[in-house]
Amino acid sequence: MSLLRLPPETLTQIFDQIGSYFFHEDLGRLTVCKQWFEFALPAYFKCITFSQETLRSLIASGVMKRSSPLKDSLAILDLELKGYQAYNSTSYPQEYGQESNYLEAPTSNEAPGDDPVETWVEVLNNDLAQLATIAQQSRRLHTLRIQAWSYPSPETLDSPRDYLSLPAMQSLLSLENLRVLVLDLSVGFSYPPGEQGTGCHICPAIGTLLRTLRTLHLRMRSICPDVLKPRDSNDSLHLSVVVVNMSLTRNLPGITSATHSKRCGSQTGGLLQLIADMREQAEVLSTRMAPPKTVRILTHSLPRFEIKSLDVLTGKTMLLDDDMAWDEDGKTVKEDSEPESELLDDDFSSTFSDE
The missing domain is CATH 1.20.1280 (Monooxygenase)
Known part of the structure; x- marks a missing residue:
């Protein structure tokens, strides 16, 4: 047959x-x-990975404007955004130089004096907004993973360019049935030109998703306890795994320094206070989570950039190898949180600093 x-x-x-x-x-x-x-x-459309180039190609094809199997089939969506880089740069590995910029020449409606980076940012965020519309209509979509970063500049004191529009990202996170959310964002958020807002603060939007999530992995340049505060009063959640990685280290060539996440908005309190506040809110959240529970907060120590994982439920701190997943169990090194001397890296120069 x-x-x-x-x-x-x-x-x-x-x-x-x-x-x-x-x-x-x-x-x-x-x-x-x-x-x-x-x-x-x-x-084919059940699991899709987009770079900024492939997303642009999809938008340009007109698929978004007509009935598409993408809406009916999409279950797992991955976004890998590496930022704007020049093709001819010899300071980056070849694999990044080939992928990082689709604007080979100014578009026909671009004035000679226009900044091509600004044009790229505008086009990317318009494309993300259209993708958000598709995602909101995709009832089978249960997993969203977004990685957004800029390959570091040869100048080690340079900060990554904030190229993500906060409204576009908030729209992309406005999903009803999401079960897995992974955000790995070393770039910050901004409002599009001509728009105004009270602050680039995405944590409440993530907190809204806690009512449906089973797994939450976060690494963001700016973060606060609001990210772990559910927006409803249900007695229990389906959530069973929460990992907040506050270390912005990356195993990339030439990187010899790094920093931790900063608090959204005001810098009052510093890193140690932010970690304490995140831990306190994680403990509150854990009382509403579904067993078995995993609640971890990751940091790095100096000067060797060892990744340490604090198990919020037990108080144990584990040392993780570079190739280990964020929620894996490493070797237990202590029963309490980090000594201050291992975490005070705010004055350390870093390619990922937002100073």
């Missing part, structure tokens, strides 16, 4: 099991025949 003679509901289950990666690996696998394509395309 031919595979394609099976009932449609059976074929749908089979292609779901085949998964997206099978088709991403070779797009020719989509085109066996017309009937095959009808079942393969939704499987």
Whole structure:
């Protein structure tokens, strides 16, 4: 019996099991025949990874403006945004130089004096806003992972450019059925030109998602306890894993310094107070989480940049190897939080500092 003679509901289950990666690996696998394509395309769109270049290509294709299997099929969405970099830079690994900038030349409506970086930022955030519309309509979407950073400048004191629009990101996080959220953001947020706001503060939007999340992993340049405050009064949550990584270190060539996350808005209190406040709110949140529970806060110590994971539930601190996942168990090194001397790196020059 031919595979394609099976009932449609059976074929749908089979292609779901085949998964997206099978088709991403070779797009020719989509085109066996017309009937095959009808079942393969939704499987292809089930799990999608966008860079700023591939997202721009999708928007330019017009897919967003018409009925698309992306809306009906999308379950896992990954965004990998590396920022604007020049193609001809010899200071970065070749793999980044080839991917980092789609603006090879000014567009037809760009004046000669226009800043190409500003143009890139505007186009990217317009594309993110359109992607947010698709995400909000995708009822099967349960996993969102966003990595946004700029490959560091040769000048070690340079800060990464804040290129994410806060309204666009808030819209992208306005999802109803999200179960897994991973944000790894070493760049900050800003308002688009001509718009005004009271502050670039995305933590409350993340707190709103706690009512549906099962897993939350966060590393952000600016953070505060609001990110761990649910916005509803339910007695319990489905949430079982929370990891807040406050270390902005990266295993990248040439990086010899790093800093920790800063508090949103005012800098009052410093790093130690921020960690204490985050720990206190994590303890409150843990009382409403579903067992088994994992609640961790990651920092790094100086001068060796060792990653240390504080288990909020037990008070133990573990040392993590560079290749370990944020929520893995490392070697226990102490029963209490970090000594002050290991965390006071605010005066340390860093490519990820927002000074």
